[in-house]
Amino acid sequence: MRYISTRGGAPALTFEQAMMTGLATDGGLYVPETVPTLTTDQIAAMAGQSYEQIAFTVMRPFIGDTFTDDEFRAMIDRAYAGFGHDARAPLVQLAPNHFLLELFHGPTLAFKDFAMQLIGQMFQASLTRSGERITIVGATSGDTGSAAMEAFRGLDNVDVFILFPHGRVSEVQRRQMTTPVESNVHALAMDGDFDDCQAMLKDMFNDTAFRDGVRLAGVNSINWGRVLAQVVYYFSSAVSLGAPHREVSFTVPTGNFGDIFAGYIAKQMGLPIADLVVATNQNDILHRTLETGAYTKEGVTPSISPSMDIQVSSNFERALFYAYDGDGAAVAAQMDDLKSGGFEISQGAYQYLRDTFTSGRASEEETSSAIKTYLAKHGELLCPHSAVGVHVAEDHLGATPMITLATAHPAKFPDAVNAASGIKPPLPPRMADLYDRDERVTRVANDFDAIATLIKERIAL
Numbered sequence: 001m002r003y004i005s006t007r008g009g010a011p012a013l014t015f016e017q018a019m020m021t022g023l024a025t026d027g028g029l030y031v032p033e034t035v036p037t038l039t040t041d042q043i044a045a046m047a048g049q050s051y052e053q054i055a056f057t058v059m060r061p062f063i064g065d066t067f068t069d070d071e072f073r074a075m076i077d078r079a080y081a082g083f084g085h086d087a088r089a090p091l092v093q094l095a096p097n098h099f100l101l102e103l104f105h106g107p108t109l110a111f112k113d114f115a116m117q118l119i120g121q122m123f124q125a126s127l128t129r130s131g132e133r134i135t136i137v138g139a140t141s142g143d144t145g146s147a148a149m150e151a152f153r154g155l156d157n158v159d160v161f162i163l164f165p166h167g168r169v170s171e172v173q174r175r176q177m178t179t180p181v182e183s184n185v186h187a188l189a190m191d192g193d194f195d196d197c198q199a200m201l202k203d204m205f206n207d208t209a210f211r212d213g214v215r216l217a218g219v220n221s222i223n224w225g226r227v228l229a230q231v232v233y234y235f236s237s238a239v240s241l242g243a244p245h246r247e248v249s250f251t252v253p254t255g256n257f258g259d260i261f262a263g264y265i266a267k268q269m270g271l272p273i274a275d276l277v278v279a280t281n282q283n284d285i286l287h288r289t290l291e292t293g294a295y296t297k298e299g300v301t302p303s304i305s306p307s308m309d310i311q312v313s314s315n316f317e318r319a320l321f322y323a324y325d326g327d328g329a330a331v332a333a334q335m336d337d338l339k340s341g342g343f344e345i346s347q348g349a350y351q352y353l354r355d356t357f358t359s360g361r362a363s364e365e366e367t368s369s370a371i372k373t374y375l376a377k378h379g380e381l382l383c384p385h386s387a388v389g390v391h392v393a394e395d396h397l398g399a400t401p402m403i404t405l406a407t408a409h410p411a412k413f414p415d416a417v418n419a420a421s422g423i424k425p426p427l428p429p430r431m432a433d434l435y436d437r438d439e440r441v442t443r444v445a446n447d448f449d450a451i452a453t454l455i456k457e458r459i460a461l
């Protein structure tokens, strides 16, 4: 199994190389050269299996000989052992043909734990084998940073630095980043907003001396290893509703397009998925693109579902690659046009995207109102991101069972949930002491040299 760049101008890599590299040298994203398929019998055999068993069957064809079967099974087991629910990704019923896939039982209460916990294990195994040590720097508006620190804390060959905008993440998100006691994880509260943090990260990757000096690596959502880990719960949930003998549909609260793209891969692998519905908040670039065929940047307006507040959706490039039938030059040309504000998708590619994805958006009022209604009518307290999902899903309910992905626990966004429902959701008992733990955080200015020096000093210790 080889991985190729969506822009067609970088060398093909193994799974391990693609995972450790992140972005391709031509600026593209790695995708598998061919998507392996599972037979109907293989999918049918997943009925009644554990999440871990299904995970092994789904991901094994993608990893080539990077790990032995025994090694890979052990990593999967370790990755999900810390989850607060035996099913890992339980499915609950909301209405006659509408189901909620709870992806928030991991250690930081958001779906990002599914991928981050596993790539933590895979990075560790790979680095132990090569004897290398790396520095992961990430920028976060909240969920990615806490999931990364949780996944990598205490690992031997990795230091993790997370930049988050000072004063602009929720208290739960901040505490999840500032309370781990392990000395290899470092929370940096930077002056500025999330875009400033992302720009800082970009500068670090563009500074060759710094990048090579600290052996910089990234774990943002374009990492193929993260996409792969998310394919699994499409299978586990669909099978529990009767796949492969019965079709299901999915609605996915979407920001960077990583999660919904994993659903697309599940479908390519042979899972009978009828609709893949992209749900956006008021930052609706993806919904507008699917409606019009034009991908045009607008500014970001902060919302109550902040993990979906994006201006450009990085993983959408992977969908474009398939829409252009693997034509890397065409994808590269479109991405070049994006620098000047946007691009028009060609007729054939646009038709492919329309046939593959549908979409909808939820305004702020619709999101709050969904939180309120689903509590009253369905007994389910939703986080604002999941509320965007159920609102959009309602337009697509029909004979096929609909599964909406619940991407975070309501307790992670207590203020928005409280404002909409009048209830301040409590943290799960296993992390109820989060508010009592000591915090460890370094306040930093929006200053490249200062942050670079701090990182170099810390890793020399």
Ligand SMILES: *Cc1c(COP(=O)(O)O)cnc(C)c1O
Pocket (backbone or CB within 6 Å): 110, 111, 112, 143, 144, 221, 253, 254, 255, 256, 257, 258, 259, 260, 307, 308, 385, 407, 408
């Ligand atoms: C990251 C995130 C999303 C968006 O997922 P993408 O893969 O970026 O589309 C949605 N909800 C929550 C809670 C998130 O943390």
